Amino acid sequence: MRITYVPDLGKQQVSDESLVKRCQTGDSLAFETLVVRYQRQIFSLIHRMTNNPEVVEDLAQDVFISAFKAIGEFKGNSSFFTWLYRIAINKCKNYLTSLKGSPIPLGDKRSEGENFLLDIADRRTNPQTALLAGELLEQIDEALESLPEDQKMALILYDLEGLSYQEIAEILHCPIGTVRSRLARARLTLKEKLKAYFTE
Known part of the structure; x- marks a missing residue:
């Protein structure tokens, strides 16, 4: 399976919960919608954790493929967003265990005075x-x-x-x-x- 990344051109109209339920019945298009919805956040997290742009896309692919394979086990005890983030964090940790560690670049997600x-x-x-x-x-x-x-x-x-x-x-x-x-x-x-x- 290869995840294709495309820009999110529309507003979020269908809830994550509804899309997850559709995924669990075999609707691959519903999962593609979730990929579009969260690909930017996952790319950003991986980049910040690894500080290696060359591995971001491959790790993101791994994250979404793992999520796709495990979607049937998702029980909804947390939001899909946090569940996906946990998968991404674990993938990054696994990657970093093979390295001595790389500096993590500073970000600007919070406004001045909050970061x-x-x-x-x-x-x-x-x-x-x-x-x-x-x-x-x-x-x-x-x-x-x-x-x-x-x-x-x-x-x-x-x-x-x-x-x-x-x-x-x-x-x-x-x-x-x-x-x-x-x-x-x-x-x-x-x-x-x-x-x-x-x-x-």
């Missing part, structure tokens, strides 16, 4: 240090890579993908309070690792 990572990057360094912007971003990437997996994932999904606490909780199978706690610990760790590069 913790971009807020750090936008702060002015001490004039005496005169760090180049590129060097600063590399330091942020390295600090992000050093985080425990659960904290890093929460930070990626919230600050880079722009998901809500509720969506992240569903994707990671944990309470919202746990998501908030992981984000808080991740931010404290990053601030500590990067404190030498900034003035208060």
Whole structure:
């Protein structure tokens, strides 16, 4: 099976729930509609997690093929969106286990003042240090890579993908309070690792 990616030219008229039910009866066109609906988000997530544009399409293909094969097992306990995200995250984790790790690029899904990572990057360094912007971003990437997996994932999904606490909780199978706690610990760790590069 090969997934064909096409632009979404219309508004979302049919619910995910209805499309999933049609998929479970063998309607492949319904699944293609779901692919069109979520391909951009899946591509974005894979790119941010792997930092390798060359593998994005292949991993996305793998994600959607796996979802297609497993759609009959989808029980609707969560939204299709979060179920699909979990598949994508697992595929990315499997890919990254074969690597030593690559820096994760910063994103701009949240507006100014709401994205913790971009807020750090936008702060002015001490004039005496005169760090180049590129060097600063590399330091942020390295600090992000050093985080425990659960904290890093929460930070990626919230600050880079722009998901809500509720969506992240569903994707990671944990309470919202746990998501908030992981984000808080991740931010404290990053601030500590990067404190030498900034003035208060």
